[in-house]
Amino acid sequence: MITSIKNEKVKAWKKLHKRKERINTNSFLVEGFHLLEEAWKSEWQIKEIIAQENVDLPAWAESFPVTWVTDHVFEHISQTKTPQGVAAIMEMKRFNNLDGDYILLIDAIQDPGNLGTIIRTADAAGFDGIILGDGTVDLYNDKVIRATQGSIFHIPLHQKNLQTSIITLKEIGFSVWATALDNAVKYNETEIDSKVALILGNEGAGVKTALIKEADKIVNIPIHGEAESLNVSIAAGILMYYVKG
Structure with missing residues (x-):
């Protein structure tokens, strides 16, 4: 004792x-x-x-x-x-291979509650892995861990540069989707590809321009009310469940 x-x-x-x-x-x-x-x-x-x-x-x-x-x-x-x-x-656990057909890419999400909720939702939606890009809140922050409700232990989590990850994903047949406001189509009017890598961006700045340029499809979620935007973890849930059909 x-x-x-x-x-x-x-x-x-x-x-x-x-x-x-x-x-x-x-x-x-x-x-x-x-x-x-x-x-x-x-x-x-x-x-x-x-x-x-x-x-x-x-x-x-x-x-x-x-x-x-x-x-x-x-x-x-x-x-x-x-x-x-x-x-x-x-x-800490290191994951080497990007397996599966549905991968989530996190671009500099800062809020631990948002990241934890996104990990939990990705687990629930049946995504196969998550790549955490530079500038993202620490995966092992206590608030992130609590917000995952244990899903941190159920889905492969990679910490890599997103630019190089996108190149790798395209080489193995992924269609890369980025979320953005400009030059975007409604997510539910977008044909779902057999292998999708979905990029979610920072709460304030969104997905970096350099990453959007690498995307095969740019999608958004329409706002029907007066809200300026959706919380990124809510947007993540809508898009992931759509992609998974």
């Missing part, structure tokens, strides 16, 4: 709140029973489980190293308002 926040292990866990340390250690922190169970069901590596005193752990947790801590210590490392008393140190 660790009782002090000055313990070296506790200091190391706390450092994982920062992106730099996550990259340095190839590790990240997840919290809560649901996320831990989703991680366990996946092929991601659980390095260590952290449990608050008097918390009942599920039986499967016994097959992993468990470190028990006091309430005070757990609250110190927690990033949630109402901690459930269980967390885990996870190893």
Whole structure:
């Protein structure tokens, strides 16, 4: 039982709140029973489980190293308002191959809630993978992880340059769709290709011009009311479900 926040292990866990340390250690922190169970069901590596005193752990947790801590210590490392008393140190996973027929490309989305929701929706819609481009919020940000509701562990996630990714995708037969306002056709009037790579852009600036120029099709979602625009995660859901038929 660790009782002090000055313990070296506790200091190391706390450092994982920062992106730099996550990259340095190839590790990240997840919290809560649901996320831990989703991680366990996946092929991601659980390095260590952290449990608050008097918390009942599920039986499967016994097959992993468990470190028990006091309430005070757990609250110190927690990033949630109402901690459930269980967390885990996870190893980041590298995906090499772009498999499947439906790939989502993320161009500099900044809001962690938006990115997490998009990952969750891509999982639900049956997309085969996601490529996170430069300037996108950190995948392992705690708010992103929570917003995915565990889908982070169910869909291949790549962190690559989008320009080179588009070239690769075209070479293997993908039709690249970009979302934009100008020179675009309504998404639901667009013929669905057998292999689609869909680009979603930054909340304020949209998809970069250089990427739009590489697209085979430029689509938009019509606005019928007075709203200036749609939230990018809502737009993502509409487009992904359309593409999947």
